[in-house]
Amino acid sequence: MLHLASKSPRRRELLRMLGLDFGILDLDIPEHPAAGEPPEDYVRRVAREKAGAGLLKVVGQPDALVLGADTEVILGDRIYGKPADAADAADMLRSLSGRTHRVISALSLVSAGRELHAVSESEVRFAELSDADIAAYLATGEWDGKAGAYAIQGMAQAFVAHLSGSQSGVMGLPLFETARLLREFGLFPPSGASRRMEAAP
Structure with missing residues (x-):
């Protein structure tokens, strides 16, 4: 059985788009x-660690398969992880x-x-954000x-303003x-x- 080693509701929604049944490992x-760890190496490592930790939780299931994923925003050599609070989020958005x-x-x-492992890399260009844009976005709580x-x-x-790559990858789980x-x-x-494809006219 397939298990998703993630707390992210977005990843669950994306994986469901593929029509699969799966369990959740929190x-x-x-x-x-x-x-000194390069951002690319860090993202790969965290995905491997999530999958490995998940596999340990289902060790009694011989047919278990665990999917681990990690997504990071990177500007230059800086990794923009999850903001600590609204002020941290505002600083990140100003930088981007x-x-x-x-x-x-x-x-x-x-x-x-x-x-097996895979990596998806996308480029995202933000428009110029005003203080009002940032304040309105912070008020949504989406950050x-x-x-x-x-x-x-x-x-x-x-x-x-521009996205090159995978939108689902930017969301957290590149479906391709x-x-x-x-x-x-x-x-x-x-x-x-x-079966549905075979039945289609």
């Missing part, structure tokens, strides 16, 4: 880059205003005897718990790469979807 994994940043989403899909202090699926879409990994394990497309 984990607490430290998310702090090591000194009028600039292009990267969003890296890493995936790890692991079983007892196999593991809370979001890497880079914004949720692209919400009001922050109004800030995005996720489907590719699941296909390697024989889980995608799901059997119900296959």
Whole structure:
């Protein structure tokens, strides 16, 4: 059985779009880059650690498959994680205003005897944000718990002047790469979807 090692409601919603049945593993994994750790290595490591910790929780299930994911917003060499509070979120949004940043989403899909990994990288350019724009966005509460202090699926879409890459990846789970990994394990497309496609005229 497939398990998603994530607390994120967005990742759950995205994975459901693929028509799969899966369980949820609620984990607490430290998310702090090591000194000198490149952002790309950090994102990959956290995804692997989530998947590995999740697999330990279902060790009694021989057919268990665990998907771990991590998404980070990166400007230059700085990793913009989840803001500590509204003031921190405002600082992040001011830094991203009028600039292009990267969003890296890493995936790890692991079983007892196999593991696969993938990375999606997108570029997002924000328009210039006024103090009023930032204040209005902070009032929505969307920034809370979001890497880079914004949720692209919400009001922050109004800030995005250009997106190159995967919108689902920016949201937290790149569906193209996720489907590719699941296909390697024989889980995608799901059997119900296959039957529906065969029945279509």
